[in-house]
Amino acid sequence: MADGELGRNAGPEGLTEASRCSTFVLMEVETLGIARSLGWKAHMRCADGYREGTRSVRRCVYRKPLDLDTLVSTRGPNFPLSRLESRLMCPACGSRSVTVVFEPPSNREVRSG
Numbered sequence: 001m002a003d004g005e006l007g008r009n010a011g012p013e014g015l016t017e018a019s020r021c022s023t024f025v026l027m028e029v030e031t032l033g034i035a036r037s038l039g040w041k042a043h044m045r046c047a048d049g050y051r052e053g054t055r056s057v058r059r060c061v062y063r064k065p066l067d068l069d070t071l072v073s074t075r076g077p078n079f080p081l082s083r084l085e086s087r088l089m090c091p092a093c094g095s096r097s098v099t100v101v102f103e104p105p106s107n108r109e110v111r112s113g
């Protein structure tokens with residue numbers, strides 16, 4: 001590339017440096033592939049019954065651990081974790097209000113204190 005003028009990338013004013021807000025101590029685990037590689041565990045549980053407005057149906061308490069290997073196999077490693085809930089359905093009651101809880105692996109080797 002020997003271009004002299006096109007080589008520069010003049011950014012507009014107000015382009016501030018992307019300040020990383022490291023609010024999360026955990027690493028950026030956003031996809032199934034990353035979660036799997038880190039050894040995370042996942043549980044799904046039916047969230048049906050959270051709504052209090054409807055008539056009191058008996059609450060579905062379905063819950064089941066999810067297999068990250070299976071999830072990666074079916075959804076792909078780049079599937080975002082945040083979308084997983086909307087993709088799942090409770091097999092017990094058919095509700096789509098499913099909550100997915102991810103658990104980082106407990107480091108047994110690391111002794112605290």
Ligand SMILES: [Zn+2]
Pocket residue numbers: 046047048060061062090091092093094095
């Ligand atoms: Zn259910």
